[in-house]
Amino acid sequence: MKTYSPNEIKNIAIVGSAGSGKTTLAEAMMYEGGVIPRRGSVSAKNTSSDYRPVEQEYGSSVFPAVLYAEWKDQKLNFIDTPGADDFVGGVISALEVADTAVMVVNAVKGIEVGTEIISRHAKRMNKPMIFIINQLDHEKANFEQTIEHARASFGPKVVQVQYPVNQGNEFNMVVDVLKMEMYKWKPEGGKPEVLPIPDSEKEKADELHNALIEAAAENDEKLMELYFEKGSLSEDEMRAGIRAGLIARDMFPVFCVSAEKDMCVRRFMEFLVNVAPSAAVMPGTETIDGRLVPYDAAGPASIFIFATSIEPHLGEINYFKVMSGTLKEGDDLTNMTNNTKERFSQLFAAAGKNRTKITEMKAGDIGATVKLKNTKNGDTLNEKDCDYQFPGFKYPEPRFRTAVKAVNKNDDEKVAEVLNRMHEEDPSLLVEYSKELKQLILSGQGEFHLNTMKWRIEHNDKLPIEFIAPKIPYRETITKYAQADYRHKKQSGGAGQFGEVHMVIEPYTEGMPEPTSYKIGGVDSKMSVKGKEVYDLPWGGKLVFYNCIVGGVIEARFMPAILKGIMEKMEEGPLTGSYARDIRVCIYDGKMHPVDSNEISFRLAGRHAFSEAFKNAGPKVLEPIYDVEVLVPEEDMGDVMSDLQTRRAVIMGMDADSGFQKIIAKVPLKEMQRYSTALSSITGGRATFGMKFAGYEKVPAEIQDELLKAYHEAEEDE
Incomplete structure (x- = not known):
């Protein structure tokens, strides 16, 4: 593999709700880029992304998978992220190192709560975003409604580059209003037949073409002047305007795809190569002390560790982005967190479970290494005399907690070791022995999150464990x-x-x-x-x-x-x-x-x-109270409100939020146990929530009486 320069590297995070088809799209991109000889499928459990036993068992991504494809003399690094909200930690780490987010949307389900939540993270990190409407070959696909919902959520910045001619079971044609061509595929997909736009589609194509030109011109004064002067823009001029709009987050282009049938994937990859911003044109990353570090291959060598995987026979694999300079095989770098030296004895370009050995990587590139001894996610490593340090990740507060113990008491120490190792892979999973509660507490983003960890411990590490209700950290005062x-x-x-x-x-x-x-x-x-x-x-x-x-x-x-x-x-x-x-x-x-x-x-x-x-x-017992925000479709508002009221919630306010309703409440921690599961059940998985510790308040008298009685009974039993 050649060594790519910053202007030849495109870093993409493939994000979207569960079931939108991210892994299938990633598989098609690697196939088209010649990285894999044939496309795997989620159902056949043979994709490059979902290669871990737990992912094959569940049929969905649990960890972000670092992948690549070489396309038209450029390198596309892309990270296939989990879709379930429980694994949002992987989405955040992927967005942190990506230069562009590709939001995959299911053409049947449209804009989901997960789409909205992930887009907020992309907005917070100021990442350009492209929409891909996938599964247009499904009999219930509704492209027009999906576009309508996208504009309701994200505004007029959503601009079509393509639209399907015949969505549904017979889907095989797309009109591209940037190139003003129609593409038609054979049943096996792949390379399309390029055709003139038929008369029946000409009026619609012209209208969308003009809308795209206007959107592109709005992002550059010179282009706007050209547009007024000529009444149109060339394809190259449009690309420049779209790129400027992407970087400024003033434009969200929309593409059509059937990832499963490999239709329009090649054209989308061509767009990424021609239009998506390269590492070289991105502004760089700020250090914790406010210095902006550009992706300069001639600068001092500095890398940022964004993901860790622990695999049989290999041990820890650390995934990194080269933030500055050039990293070569055999280089020694200093970890800025703990001041230890690490040798990069091997470098790899990662394609999921497959890895290609390389000798060097330049600024902006993403790669992997093994056998680092004292390095964790969020660490920065530099060459001598370089003092860059990049900020770590901001994960959402945990939303589900449980106490965990080994079925065999002699395994308690082993279980704690395994859980701490899992925390290294997924820092959004928190492990703590509570001296106060005398319990090992596991906290994560939801019940599915923790049940996945349980499956891995029991099947991979052969350690039977059980989850028990965690005690509540009450307080007492007078x-x-x-x-x-x-x-x-x-x-x-x-x-x-x-x-x-x-x-x-x-x-x-x-x-x-x-x-x-x-x-x-x-x-x-x-x-x-x-x-x-x-x-x-x-x-x-x-x-x-x-x-x-x-x-x-x-x-x-x-x-x-x-x-x-x-x-x-x-x-x-x-x-x-x-x-x-x-x-x-x-x-x-x-x-x-x-x-x-x-x-x-x-x-x-x-x-x-x-x-x-x-x-x-x-004397009074105090209980922990949490600020809770629930994002819910409007039709489920009543049921969600009723459920919150049974949980002693105090509703602080309600607000419309990008096509959804947001409920703001204060809820006792005791009443939030298993709330993620209940909310999913009430709304069919279409709602999500966040929670953050607010403070302590007195418990109602009847609950205090119950707590005192239970404590005295427990003391008598002892």
């Missing part, structure tokens, strides 16, 4: 002032133990005045503050600890022990064993013994006094 004292006294032959602590506790709020007096035993007692310590608790909220001891009744050296006892009880709250937060404590009196007092005595006295005071201070 609502009023309370006083308590406790004497710890123990005598057992030798040295005894003695410590007595008197304290006042009250709810803490930001900016509240310093304590001056409290009513204790019906009498106003003044507080003399000798010391104040403020602790930002690891689990959120604060503890403010005051030493108000007068006359040395407790020596200052015992204050840390009292604080330790209080903190121990805050780590295991008196109500439900959950963390306590936002409490102010004043130690104002006590007693000690000249011989028997020691740290353990005051730690226990502080712990018990705090527990007793807490129970008398109007």
Whole structure:
């Protein structure tokens, strides 16, 4: 394989909803580019993209697949991405390194919620976007309605380059209004017969041709002047205008395809070569400190790792984009995250499960390597004296969580290792052992996401596991002032133990005045503050600890022990064993013994006094609340709203959003368990949602009673 320069490289992310035909399109592109001798199919489980066992089992993409084709002396790097919303992490990493997004749309289903969600990521990353209307050979294909929906969602920027002459079962003809030709295919697809546009289509073709010229001219003042002067533009002039419109995201060209029959794939690849922006014309990428790095083959060598795959017999395969300079086989680069050196002993051009060995790659190109030791997704590696560092990925917040444990307890450690390895492949999958909940918590984008990981662990790693309901990270706090004292006294032959602590506790709020007096035993007692310590608790909220001891009744050296006892009880709250937060404590009196007092005595006295005071201070359980946004087709609004109300949701607002309805609500985490599955069931998979932690709020009284009862029953069982 030749070494391609930045102006000869086109980087494409093939994106779209599940079932739109992305993998089939990628297979046809590789076949037309001569990378594979025959086209595989998803149903036959022999595509280059979906080669992993879990993808063949499910019949859909789970990971992004890096592919390429050489076409007309240019290299097309394209990444086939998963369509299921649960695997959006792969879409985000692909878009991060692509220069153009190709949005594949099912001609039967039209613009789906998934189309809208993915397009938002493309917009956030400022990526050019081309639409491909696929499956025009389906008996229920409706190209006109799909175009209408696309314009409703994305506006007049959606501009047709092609339209089908005979969509449906007999589909085999397309009119191209850029080249003003008609293409006709034999049943096997491939290279078409090029024909003049028939009279029956001339009026429609002319109208769309003029619309395309106007759209192209709008993106360049010189082209606009030429258009006014000549009344038309040449094909090359139109291409220049379309390219400018693509880069500025002022134009979304539309193509027609039957990927399964390999119809119009060659023409689309020709368009990519002629019009899609190359790496050389893209502005480059900003480093984390704001420097813009162009794709310059003569610059310092710098690469960005965007994907990792772990495969049998090979181990880790790291996929990268050359951000600057030229990377050669055998080069040593420094990882900017951990300052370790890595040797690139082998370089590959990746075509899914197949890889072609190469000796060097220039800026803008995408490739793969093996045997990197300390490098992960999102890392930047540079040659000596280069300090570029590119930002990592921004993944959506997890939407589904479960606790996981091995069926065989002896396998717990192995399961944790496998899950951490999976996180390296898919960083949108989060793994954490919660000391608070005493559970290994797995969080992801949906139930399908986590069930896929479960399948892989059980079938690939032969480790049976089970998912169990995750505990909710409740918090405890107080609502009023309370006083308590406790004497710890123990005598057992030798040295005894003695410590007595008197304290006042009250709810803490930001900016509240310093304590001056409290009513204790019906009498106003003044507080003399000798010391104040403020602790930002690891689990959120604060503890403010005051030493108000007068006359040395407790020596200052015992204050840390009292604080330790209080903190121990805050780590295991008196109500439900959950963390306590936002409490102010004043130690104002006590007693000690000249011989028997020691740290353990005051730690226990502080712990018990705090527990007793807490129970008398109007204790409340707090639950985590999440901001939830649901994007739903209008016809499903009523059902989705009704379901949210059963989940104790507080609806904050509703809004129209690109042809869909957006519901904004605050919902307790407890009620969001399995919501992704319920929403999919209610809407037939046409809705999606996002959730983000908002804060803690008090649980209703009846739920608090249930939690206290369950906690006390569990304690009795133990």
